[in-house]
Amino acid sequence: MKVCKDISSLKKEIKGSSFKRKTIGFIPTMGALHKGHLSLIRRAREENDIVVVSIFVNPKQFTNSQDLAKYPQTLEQDISLIHEVADVLFIPTADEMYPHGFDSMVHTGRLSEIVEGKFRPGHFDGMATVVLKLFNIISPTRAYFGKKDYQQYLIVSQFVRDFNLPIEIIGCETVRELSGLAMSSRNTRLSDDEQEKACVIFRALSVGKSFIERGEDTIEKIRHEMQVILDREPMWKTEYLEIRNTSDFSEKETVSSDVVILIAGFLGDVRLIDNVEVAFKA
Numbered sequence: 417m418k419v420c421k422d423i424s425s426l427k428k429e430i431k432g433s434s435f436k437r438k439t440i441g442f443i444p445t446m447g448a449l450h451k452g453h454l455s456l457i458r459r460a461r462e463e464n465d466i467v468v469v470s471i472f473v474n475p476k477q478f479t480n481s482q483d484l485a486k487y488p489q490t491l492e493q494d495i496s497l498i499h500e501v502a503d504v505l506f507i508p509t510a511d512e513m514y515p516h517g518f519d520s521m522v523h524t525g526r527l528s529e530i531v532e533g534k535f536r537p538g539h540f541d542g543m544a545t546v547v548l549k550l551f552n553i554i555s556p557t558r559a560y561f562g563k564k565d566y567q568q569y570l571i572v573s574q575f576v577r578d579f580n581l582p583i584e585i586i587g588c589e590t591v592r593e594l595s596g597l598a599m600s601s602r603n604t605r606l607s608d609d610e611q612e613k614a615c616v617i618f619r620a621l622s623v624g625k626s627f628i629e630r631g632e633d634t635i636e637k638i639r640h641e642m643q644v645i646l647d648r649e650p651m652w653k654t655e656y657l658e659i660r661n662t663s664d665f666s667e668k669e670t671v672s673s674d675v676v677i678l679i680a681g682f683l684g685d686v687r688l689i690d691n692v693e694v695a696f697k698a
């Protein structure tokens with residue numbers, strides 16, 4: 417695996433003659449890699465000739481400077497986890513991505529103002545800005561995004577359509593610990609005891625899902641039953657618990673199509689998000 421720190425060496429690496437006419441699978445990440453990231457990289461390996469991974473903790477998508485300062489960085493470990501699966505690792509600095517004078521941002525629309533966007537204003541514009549830059553630098557055939565960040569996956573799919581970018585966006589299933597806890601770089605900031613407590617998120621999601629599968633269709637009732645479970649964990653503070661249509665993220669009073677149940681909140685000072693999709697059976 418080649419490691420490139422700047423845009424020009426990365427371009428040389430992937431646009432070099434040996435890589436011509438080959439398909440490129442791209443996985444943007446912020447590092448502190450785990451089996452969730454690895455599942456995206458493995459899928460890209462199966463479906464493309466060349467696999468490019470980026471690690472960049474993008475300051476423009478952090479709405480809380482403490483969260484940015486505390487974001488885990490484990491480059492050596494990351495390299496050993498992926499060096500046999502990926503071909504190229506791109507690890508630019510913030511100055512490389514946003515040189516002096518940088519003055520443009522992607523503005524994402526309605527999808528970025530609701531659910532997660534309500535609590536992190538500007539987050540999705542920052543994310544879309546760096547993703548667009550990375551897409552332009554790498555020109556991937558396919559880009560892989562985890563449904564763990566469901567709204568991010570929807571927004572990227574939308575802006576690729578809106579801007580006619582010739583890139584296929586692939587959504588990948590969430591990888592979980594045996595306990596059900598969704599793997600996340602932020603989990604490393606939780607003690608073993610806190611990780612156990614964080615399983616309350618998946619317990620609540622599973623209860624919501626089984627309510628719907630058993631025919632309950634009143635959103636308020638499902639949310640109430642889920643909130644009861646979350647409230648039993650004193651260390652957990654819910655930020656939102658929402659049930660949205662999977663296709664356009666619209667909100668209804670009853671379940672009448674495929675939905676995604678989304679939860680965000682804090683366990684101590686660590687912010688966690690998770691979701692499950694539920695197929696609608698008429």
Ligand code: AMP
Nearest residue numbers: 445446447452561562564565590591599
């Ligand atoms: P991040 O490094 O957190 O920005 O994540 C990079 C990519 O990995 C995003 O597309 C995430 O949705 C995806 N990802 C993170 N955690 C998981 C997980 N547990 N399962 C599947 N994909 C994940």
